[in-house]
Amino acid sequence: MNKKRLLFIILSIFLLTAPYLFETRYSQHVLILVLLYVTLGSAWNILGGFAGQLSVGHAAFFGIGAYSAAILASKTSLSPWLGLALGPVVALPVALIVGRICFRLRGPYFTLATIAVSEVVRLVALNWRDLTGGAVGVVIRPSVFSGTDKVPYYYVILVMAVGTVALCQWISRRKLGYFLMAVREDEETAESIGIDTTRYKLIALSLSAAITALAGAFYANYFLFVDPTVVLPLALSVEIVLIAIIGGLGTVPGPVLGAVLLKLSSEVFRNYFEQANLLIYGALLILVILFMPDGLMGGFKKFLTGDKRRVTG
């Protein structure tokens, strides 16, 4: 049996049984958190990694998804599951409008514009008190799953994470993936060989934003509380970007590795180093950046295979 298949089977068994291997509520919570960030990092990677459009404003879509689900659940008696569907539905038109405007800008200017957009969304959430509760936020009654059992949530986010990674894998082998990479490598040339670059960037942004909003809606259902400082901070946008970059920009497993390393290590550091945890976290980031400039994925590839893609034929 080939190694890849074996790895795949072991990983599948592990993921399916994980909540029973780790029975404490805390470790189950960490698993859920890791998978949430796998979803977020992979979704961001479609736009930032494949298409090379570095958004530092993805908290906006996360927040929109979280607020949509929370508001729906708190103001109506509809099932919070509908909130999961509502998140992407609300985020999509926002993404298309933002894309139409921000994609006129290139490189660092695009990045700055995404930061501005997410700050605007945060300020709207903070001040539109009738809808969002302002700084007080929105509290939801738990109703998706009875009690406080974390296991069902684990399986929901597992499906989201696996689905997102599978989507990335599918895109990376399709015309869409190649078009996005062409945009990343040389946008002007991509346009001149006949790629409608604006259209493909919008497709990447839409997918990325919709999944991010879906993850936000999950977050609202899981934590049962949403306010601007938890679902819309700039720090969240930055963390998503870090996960993808540290893991390996534009690769499918990159954001997965990044999420596992960064979320696990930040939890471990918090437990063992208390106040010094951010210091250790920062040092880890610097080490990866120094010694693995292509991210964990690039580093592993070089270590294991001598980087196949660079071997001349």
Add this chain to the structure above:
Amino acid sequence: MKEKTLLELRDVTARYGDVQVLWGVSLAVREGEIATIVGANGAGKTTTLKTISSAVACASGQIIFDGEHIEKLPSHKVAARGIAHVPEGRRLFPMMTVRENLELGAISPAARRHHSDTIDEVFSLFPKLKERERQLAGTLSGGEQQMVAIGRGLMARPRLLMLDEPSLGLAPIIVREMFDIIRRLNRDGITVMLVEQNVQQSLKLADRAYVLENGRVVLEGAGRELLDDERVRAAYLGA
């Protein structure tokens, strides 16, 4: 055969911000011929090609391709009409393989339908690329990169192939090879618009030539005629 006008520019102007670069360029390329634009650095040769392919906006004037106005179309639509622009400095996708670069040249539905035939044609034209098919484009030599760039242009099965300085930075022997290839492509029925600083070679090759100075066409005629023109000889051929 060389009757029908495939591409016509009428009084085209273009600018980069406040700096006007083209001051009313008019020229025509007939179907099946090789047309060349020669001129000194900064004369507006590259800008002319970029304006045709809409990488630079056409500020005024008209660009007519196969009877239709294209001056207002975005780049990707110009490409879809059958104009392939092989840009100055090759502009490959360096982190993709030779094959991926070539395949990305076949974007339009018609080009995609024929892409496996076209790629075989490109490989028979440039056998070296077949050997390096899986190599990253960024690791090729300058001459090989130029081959990929031309190959990528051909993958679109263009009606007009625009080549911007294909000889730039290449060894003399490769330059000669490049001009042979251009002649061969033209014999196979592709209309070529060539921009070159290698004035002698390109005038020899061209059916029709335009001399550009400060964003204006100052001379035009058959390539061979211009080769004997005193003004051209004095200005560009050092004789």
